[in-house]
Amino acid sequence: MTPAVFDFSGQTVLIVGGTSGIGNAAAVRFAASGARVVIAGPDDVQGSAVAAELGAGVEFVKADAASARDMAGLVATTVQRHGRIAVAINNAGIEGPFGPLQDLDEADFDRVIAINLKGIWLGMKYQINHMLAKGGGCIINTSSSAGINAIPMVAAYSASKHGVVGLTRAAALELAASGIRVNAIAPGPVHTALLERMVDGAIPLSDIAAQVPMRRIASADEIAEAMLWLASDGSSFMTGHIMVLDGGMTVA
Numbered sequence: 062m063t064p065a066v067f068d069f070s071g072q073t074v075l076i077v078g079g080t081s082g083i084g085n086a087a088a089v090r091f092a093a094s095g096a097r098v099v100i101a102g103p104d105d106v107q108g109s110a111v112a113a114e115l116g117a118g119v120e121f122v123k124a125d126a127a128s129a130r131d132m133a134g135l136v137a138t139t140v141q142r143h144g145r146i147a148v149a150i151n152n153a154g155i156e157g158p159f160g161p162l163q164d165l166d167e168a169d170f171d172r173v174i175a176i177n178l179k180g181i182w183l184g185m186k187y188q189i190n191h192m193l194a195k196g197g198g199c200i201i202n203t204s205s206s207a208g209i210n211a212i213p214m215v216a217a218y219s220a221s222k223h224g225v226v227g228l229t230r231a232a233a234l235e236l237a238a239s240g241i242r243v244n245a246i247a248p249g250p251v252h253t254a255l256l257e258r259m260v261d262g263a264i265p266l267s268d269i270a271a272q273v274p275m276r277r278i279a280s281a282d283e284i285a286e287a288m289l290w291l292a293s294d295g296s297s298f299m300t301g302h303i304m305v306l307d308g309g310m311t312v313a
């Protein structure tokens with residue numbers, strides 16, 4: 062993949078769930094395109110190390126997507142340091158246990174929904190108030206191909222990602238006239254730690270690749286690239302869109 066050229070000079074990009082995988086790949090690309098990038102996640106040690114590695118344009122703020130206090134504090138801290146959030150990416154996600162839904166523990170179900178669905182709402186809640194005050198902005202949420210077509214054995218995950226589609230569309234309509242665009246990405250299988258944990262060796266990644274019409278798993282960079290375009294003026298008339306990047310999986 063040859064990355065396109067984007068210019069986010071002078072803009073601040075906030076990435077919740079930006080310390081690994083897709084979010085990390087997006088942080089690298091936004092920073093290389095001139096943005097100031099704030100990555101957020103629950104793990105202080107990992108987050109600080111990742112930010113240090115990415116260099117001066119990237120900083121880490123500890124925040125749990127499932128905590129209203131943390132999400133409010135994250136937006137407040139970012140605004141205090143940088144004045145305005147141009148782009149907010151709500152990308153935090155966990156896979157939850159693999160298995161039949163009737164065997165899921167209530168606590169596991171609640172945790173998946175708290176991070177993957179409520180976390181997206183909490184992120185948007187505080188980002189939107191800030192963006193309304195500033196007269197505009199761009200929000201990108203991370204759903205999944207599991208939010209378009211159901212995936213058995215990860216019912217809570219699949220339900221949470223369907224929920225992200227609904228939240229994104231409702232937010233887009235509520236904000237369409239206010240200068241805030243809200244879109245989502247829906248990746249198919251992407252080579253990250255989450256995918257490896259999700260299948261936990263039970264399903265070889267080659268078997269997953271074989272289910273993709275393109276016969277391969279995406280790289281995190283290929284997904285990040287779509288985020289940059291959704292954040293750019295190139296997508297200025299697009300809101301409420303769920304951008305599917307799945308090698309053709311949901312076409313069938």
Ligand SMILES: NC(=O)c1ccc[n+]([C@@H]2O[C@H](COP(=O)([O-])OP(=O)(O)OC[C@H]3O[C@@H](n4cnc5c(N)ncnc54)[C@H](O)[C@@H]3O)[C@@H](O)[C@H]2O)c1
Nearest residue numbers: 078080081082083102125126152153154205250251253255
């Ligand atoms: N890898 C895939 O195949 C795939 C496919 C479709 C969608 N996704 C989605 O992409 C997103 C990124 O996942 P990834 O594949 O890069 O995996 P990953 O595990 O590398 O990234 C997940 C990110 O979420 C963060 N996170 C987890 N719990 C959090 C919390 N409580 N608060 C804040 N941040 C938290 C992690 O720190 C990490 O940065 C997730 O929402 C995931 O559901 C992944």
